[in-house]
Amino acid sequence: MFAYSICWPRRAMLAGLVVLGTPALALAEAPEFFTQSSANLLWTLIAAILVMFMQAGFAMVEAGFTRAKNAGNIIMKNLLDFAAGSPAYFLVGFALMFGADAAGVFGTSGFALAGLDTTTPEGQWGLTFWFFQSVFAATSATIVSGALAERTQFRTYIVSSLVISALIYPISGHWAWGNLWLGDEGAGWLAQMGFIDFAGSSVVHSLGGWIALAGALVLGPRIGKYGPDGKARAIPGHSIPLAGLGVFILWFGWFGFNPGSTTAATGDIGFIAVTTSLAACAGTLGAMIMAWMRFGKPDTSMTLNGTLAGLVAITAGCAEVSPMGALAIGAIAGLVVVPSIEFIDKTLKIDDPVGASSVHGLCGTLGTILVGFFAAPGFGSNTGLLYGGGAGLLLTQITGALAIAAWGFGCGFILFKVLDALMGLRVSAEEELKGLDITEHGMEGYNGFQIFANE
Template sequence: MNRKISRMTSWLKCALLTTGALIIPHTAIAAEESLSQANANILWTLIAAVLVMFMQAGFAMVECGFTRAKNAANILMKNALDFSVGAIVFFLFGFAIMFGTDIGGFIGSSGFALSGYNATTPDGQWALTFWFFQSVFAATAATIVSGGIAERTKFPAYILVSLFVTAIIYPISGHWAWGSLWLGDPAAGWLEGMGFADFAGSTVVHSVGGWVALAGAIVVGARKGKYGPDGASRAIPGHNIPLAALGVFILWFGWFGFNPGSTTTADGTIGYIAVNTNLAAAAGVLGSMLAAWIKFGKPDASFTLNGALAGLVAITAGCYEVSPIGSIIIGFLAGILCVISVEFIDKVLKVDDPVGAVSVHGVCGAFGTICVGIFAAPGYGDITGLLYGGGFAPLWAQIIGVAAVFIWAFGAGFILFKVVDLIMGVRASEEEELKGLDITEHGMEAYNGFQIFTTE
């Protein structure tokens, strides 16, 4: 009833203003509208942040389902620690590095003491909300790493890796592309300055996590029994595909906060961004399913599920820039690419990635980012892609951005894993791996009474 009265009052005000029967200073009306918009922005950004936070559950379910039962509790612990440790270090360090006063386009410098903001003022309320939204993105980048090094990594070592990813690796490259988002400095971030466009983080978030995961998988090495004496790859099936499917649908749901929420503004663009997001995911399912069907003779469920994530990751960069048709094309191609990439990384590079994190997030994130320079359509975003007559400049900016972030994230990730390995060792012992990390690292079973031990 109160909402109806409020709407009627607003309508009556407008009617009286139109007829001249009510005279209110224009500045007062503008101030009221500005405050209402600010409150709407806070509400929308907070809702989106909560949706993205719930994606943490999706990542946990996907990783659990695609790995073995004896490591399920370890997967859950890593995802919980990603968000918990990540939130604190991003509060203390990461946000300032990513969004602070720019130094040469490469790093932020000013601190971000939330205690310095008065939570009773609009500025303070927005500061807190914006930090929360950005913190869940940082946690997403970190948690991608856990899937790529699952089932054979020491838990204490992983905590240290996750901490540095959230505090340093993610924020630095994030500043390159998104440095102006907080202080509004148009010169902040050297990639941003050259026209690089990554609206919601195909490269800034997902590829960073994927490339660090690739570095970690190389340093940690393959799981015992993954590759035979002749180097042939052996499948190690996940223990619970229904759980993985649940995780995929949770992630799909949360992505409607990830992409539309990146507007941080409650306006009409969130609708078509959601449409593009959904269409790309659906097309990714079809592309991955068909590719697996053709290659293996069966429509494999694991590849099909990862196809949805491939489409979502790929469209994240261009969800604001491309048309719905463009999103379908990008998602479909990403689904196909995911299958090809998983096979290539596993059988050619001999890198053991239990959940396909490198392919889904690293490769498809890079692919989707480059596609912005091709498919960005007039009337949707801020740039025009090559396909619509925008020339090679936007495409070139995207390629440079993707390459630069790969060099940084993979290089820094490789050094980080090597240093942690020297300090405490990152690889679990052979006995610990065979028994499972649930018992050896955490002293418990995820499925009490149903544990099955193997000798390979």
């Protein structure tokens, strides 16, 4: 049985472990923490399992929005984001993210998770917390997959996913969340400023979205995407129902993503579920209305992306805004995501097959900033500009959101340029036309339905 003790929700400071003992492969002397209750451990584990299931949602969305000849490749990339990224985060990333702070930039110490004594409540909570954080790391990495779909070498993609999980995500994650494990000893520079990103609009989603944009820029568009006149051509996905199933799975998993970020079985989890779901509903409606106005029809793919846009945008402030504020944030994200997808596709001429850059990059940044307006007294511990809280919080949110966006895009651009030079990033034109299922994996996603033409 676990000993019950006082613990605080994540918005104040995450309660952690007591003394970890002497791990066999410790990266540094184990710090001292508080004991978690069995209820908190169970809730955190259930939430982590829900977030892990989001990998299936991402896989379905990306596969549905792309062509049948690449469906198996999409599944493999999403599978490897978790299967390869989790060990990388276990061995390297966790210490960089949650170790003792070095000048506010990254963690310099940690402990070897493999050395924890699982016969103690402390060791059991330590591994549970790592598992919860590992599924967030996998989410950030897998966002990149969709933007690079249908033309990326599989081996190179695996290396990029490892680097994101081991280095890029943990370092910027430390800036905002390092204090969740060691308290003030681990606080990065954004946490010290009072930056709010409760469940990761910027730490997870925006970072992945901006890396995705950089990767798509370096990679170049798919064959046939832009005509001789430079105009964008639609390359329809092979299964909108599959993409829709993926969105429903992601919406379901988000109830682990946001309420689970309390890492405590408190009354807040119900309230956070409400703000999360209302924002998703508003994002859906906003995108549907915008698409209807722009295209004359309520486009299904844009509406599905609107649902995700609302979810991404509310993730930063889900514990700080009122239900009405959640509706407003979701609606804004839904209205913005449609023209954003068009702008990146038609004006910037960056080929992002699933709209990941807009849904996760732009809407993650936007949702983080909107906390500075909509943080409501009586719901969270902060007050936004619209409630008389002044501009201080808003400026902090802008600073943090833009810093993580710049880090993601900059690191992503350098990463994919280096990988392109060392390994090659893109498959050959012949391989792209045949489809990556055949050329990269030697099989068909849909046996007997392989298409060898691009037009």
